[in-house]
Amino acid sequence: MEKWLPSLKTKTPQEGFELAITLSQKGVQITQPSEGIRKKLRPKYSRNADSLIAVTQVIAINFQTVAAANNYWKDNFTIK
Amino acid sequence: MEKWLPSLKTKTPQEGFELAITLSQKGVQITQPSEGIRKKLRPKYSRNADSLIAVTQVIAINFQTVAAANNYWKDNFTIK
Amino acid sequence: MEKWLPSLKTKTPQEGFELAITLSQKGVQITQPSEGIRKKLRPKYSRNADSLIAVTQVIAINFQTVAAANNYWKDNFTIK
Amino acid sequence: MEKWLPSLKTKTPQEGFELAITLSQKGVQITQPSEGIRKKLRPKYSRNADSLIAVTQVIAINFQTVAAANNYWKDNFTIK
Amino acid sequence: MEKWLPSLKTKTPQEGFELAITLSQKGVQITQPSEGIRKKLRPKYSRNADSLIAVTQVIAINFQTVAAANNYWKDNFTIK
Amino acid sequence: MEKWLPSLKTKTPQEGFELAITLSQKGVQITQPSEGIRKKLRPKYSRNADSLIAVTQVIAINFQTVAAANNYWKDNFTIK
Numbered sequence: 001m002e003k004w005l006p007s008l009k010t011k012t013p014q015e016g017f018e019l020a021i022t023l024s025q026k027g028v029q030i031t032q033p034s035e036g037i038r039k040k041l042r043p044k045y046s047r048n049a050d051s052l053i054a055v056t057q058v059i060a061i062n063f064q065t066v067a068a069a070n071n072y073w074k075d076n077f078t079i080k
Numbered sequence: 081m082e083k084w085l086p087s088l089k090t091k092t093p094q095e096g097f098e099l100a101i102t103l104s105q106k107g108v109q110i111t112q113p114s115e116g117i118r119k120k121l122r123p124k125y126s127r128n129a130d131s132l133i134a135v136t137q138v139i140a141i142n143f144q145t146v147a148a149a150n151n152y153w154k155d156n157f158t159i160k
Numbered sequence: 161m162e163k164w165l166p167s168l169k170t171k172t173p174q175e176g177f178e179l180a181i182t183l184s185q186k187g188v189q190i191t192q193p194s195e196g197i198r199k200k201l202r203p204k205y206s207r208n209a210d211s212l213i214a215v216t217q218v219i220a221i222n223f224q225t226v227a228a229a230n231n232y233w234k235d236n237f238t239i240k
Numbered sequence: 241m242e243k244w245l246p247s248l249k250t251k252t253p254q255e256g257f258e259l260a261i262t263l264s265q266k267g268v269q270i271t272q273p274s275e276g277i278r279k280k281l282r283p284k285y286s287r288n289a290d291s292l293i294a295v296t297q298v299i300a301i302n303f304q305t306v307a308a309a310n311n312y313w314k315d316n317f318t319i320k
Numbered sequence: 321m322e323k324w325l326p327s328l329k330t331k332t333p334q335e336g337f338e339l340a341i342t343l344s345q346k347g348v349q350i351t352q353p354s355e356g357i358r359k360k361l362r363p364k365y366s367r368n369a370d371s372l373i374a375v376t377q378v379i380a381i382n383f384q385t386v387a388a389a390n391n392y393w394k395d396n397f398t399i400k
Numbered sequence: 401m402e403k404w405l406p407s408l409k410t411k412t413p414q415e416g417f418e419l420a421i422t423l424s425q426k427g428v429q430i431t432q433p434s435e436g437i438r439k440k441l442r443p444k445y446s447r448n449a450d451s452l453i454a455v456t457q458v459i460a461i462n463f464q465t466v467a468a469a470n471n472y473w474k475d476n477f478t479i480k
């Protein structure tokens with residue numbers, strides 16, 4: 001497998017949130033490796049409120065992990 | 081992407097809760113970028129009890145992250 | 161918005177559980193601000209076992225946050 | 241409300257698991273205070289695999305909280 | 321109730337995973353004490369992908385608890 | 401049972417993510433030991449968006465555990 005996750009460290013909370021999204025997408029990609037099938041599923045679930053909420057929940061769980069890994073970017077607090 | 085999450089630090093628990101809501105909404109927005117589609121979904125899921133509960137769960141998960149990032153606003157405890 | 165969450169600190173675990181319920185309700189209220197719609201949904205979901213279990217799950221997640229904020233009321237342990 | 245949660249402290253992990261069940265039941269009771277309705281729902285959800293699994297998930301989340309409150313009963317480890 | 325959970329301590333991560341499964345099963349057993357009903361449900365949910373995934377989620381949550389209780393078996397790291 | 405989980409320690413976050421997938425799969429395998437049935441279920445759930453999202457959620461929960469076990473690979477941070 002190609003390298004896609006060298007570190008959980010990000011510079012800002014926002015980049016951390018984007019990493020949480022990447023982690024969520026990667027989980028789907030590994031479970032369903034066919035890009036063709038994933039592309040067919042996308043228009044359907046992205047127009048279904050409950051599916052969208054479920055995706056958001058996975059992102060929230062992954063963001064917990066990334067945020068903890070970055071000590072919640074607390075070192076950035078003083079600079080602000 | 082525009083800057084929308086400079087920090088997880090908030091002054092009060094209530095502002096933290098509002099940030100948790102923002103995080104939850106942002107997850108939906110990034111998964112379904114079309115504002116038109118999101119607007120069409122809103123009246124439906126916001127009148128569906130199970131969808132509402134699911135949204136509330138995502139907020140609860142994000143609030144865990146924000147609360148931990150703020151050390152649960154414990155420093156505010158003594159002032160109160 | 162009115163102030164409704166001045167602190168996560170509670171005197172007892174039971175009050176913490178009640179705060180977890182408040183947090184769960186607030187999530188719903190903010191997502192569906194119309195009291196009229198919420199009142200119409202209530203009789204339905206409160207008689208549906210799966211909806212009730214889902215609500216209980218949100219309470220459980222929020223209770224994790226409140227309990228951590230109060231250091232699990234461990235200081236109360238010795239007094240008991 | 242009557243006192244039902246004086247502490248999260250339990251003597252053993254098993255008692256902690258039982259407390260996690262109590263917390264889960266209490267969440268349902270507070271959301272649906274009518275004992276009559278709850279009694280009618282019970283035979284249905286307790287014979288539905290997906291409902292049972294959902295209940296078990298709430299118990300698992302509450303057990304995380306109780307276990308953390310008891311420092312995972314680590315002090316019991318040496319005695320064993 | 322008979323003693324079934326003397327400790328959360330296990331020798332290896334794998335035994336910890338097995339304990340997480342036990343915890344998940346116990347949650348179901350306590351919610352539905354009738355072995356007869358549980359046996360009838362089993363063939364159905366164990367052939368339903370979504371039910372299986374839901375079971376796996378409960379195991380994952382319980383494994384978090386068991387892993388934390390064992391400090392993630394970090395003491396085993398050096399020996400390896 | 402054969403040994404499949406000697407440690408939660410991995411060299412990189414990516415290997416940790418792969419371990420989280422293994423943990424998720426193992427949960428399914430233990431709940432449904434028949435490889436025949438699992439193989440029949442796979443084409444169906446892997447083409448169902450909601451099932452895929454649910455699998456991704458289990459992976460996310462397990463990744464939280466693995467990441468914590470590795471102290472979020474923070475020791476790797478300086479080398480980068």
